Amino acid sequence: MSDLNLIDPVAFATEKQSLQGRFLLSQLDERVWSHEYFADKQAEVSFTLQSGTDNLQRLFLDLSVKGTLTLVCQRCMLPLPFELNETSRIVLFEDEKSLDAAMLSDDELEGMLIEKELDVRTLVEDQILMALPFSPRHENCDNAVLEKANQDKPNPFAVLAGLKSNR
Numbered sequence: 001m002s003d004l005n006l007i008d009p010v011a012f013a014t015e016k017q018s019l020q021g022r023f024l025l026s027q028l029d030e031r032v033w034s035h036e037y038f039a040d041k042q043a044e045v046s047f048t049l050q051s052g053t054d055n056l057q058r059l060f061l062d063l064s065v066k067g068t069l070t071l072v073c074q075r076c077m078l079p080l081p082f083e084l085n086e087t088s089r090i091v092l093f094e095d096e097k098s099l100d101a102a103m104l105s106d107d108e109l110e111g112m113l114i115e116k117e118l119d120v121r122t123l124v125e126d127q128i129l130m131a132l133p134f135s136p137r138h139e140n141c142d143n144a145v146l147e148k149a150n151q152d153k154p155n156p157f158a159v160l161a162g163l164k165s166n167r
């Protein structure tokens with residue numbers, strides 16, 4: 001399965017290929033699943049990788065990563081929903097000199113050196129980690145505590161069922 005995520009970036013972008021897939025957080029690298037901000041390691045993340053040549057004739061990869069994740073609020077430590085929806089363009093460079101020059105002239109640019117083989121899973125992992133808020137917090141933690149309290153109340157029908165079965 002991991003072989004499907006290995007691409008030759010030059011061939012991939014030259015042929016304008018695309019790739020889609022999904023991962024559970026738990027299927028990704030330890031630096032992702034063991035991250036203290038994630039409350040649910042079974043959450044699913046989907047990605048789309050597209051490619052082509054930009055107007056400067058440079059090969060690029062466009063990576064989009066999406067998912068509905070649950071983070072841990074760093075103030076009250078209760079769950080905090082988080083919509084992951086991150087897209088970035090990674091421009092491929094043959095050598096460090098041209099990469100450095102391009103980065104200097106454009107500080108928005110994300111570039112990488114061409115490798116024979118690129119693991120798309122690693123790109124997805126990097127993108128998830130970069131998209132995480134610096135310190136995720138509820139806007140209002142009191143509301144989150146109230147909601148949690150309501151959820152914890154036993155369902156009256158469940159209590160009733162319990163009484164019946166005890167007879």
Ligand SMILES: [Zn+2]
Pocket residue numbers: 073074075076077078137138140141144
């Ligand atoms: Zn909170």
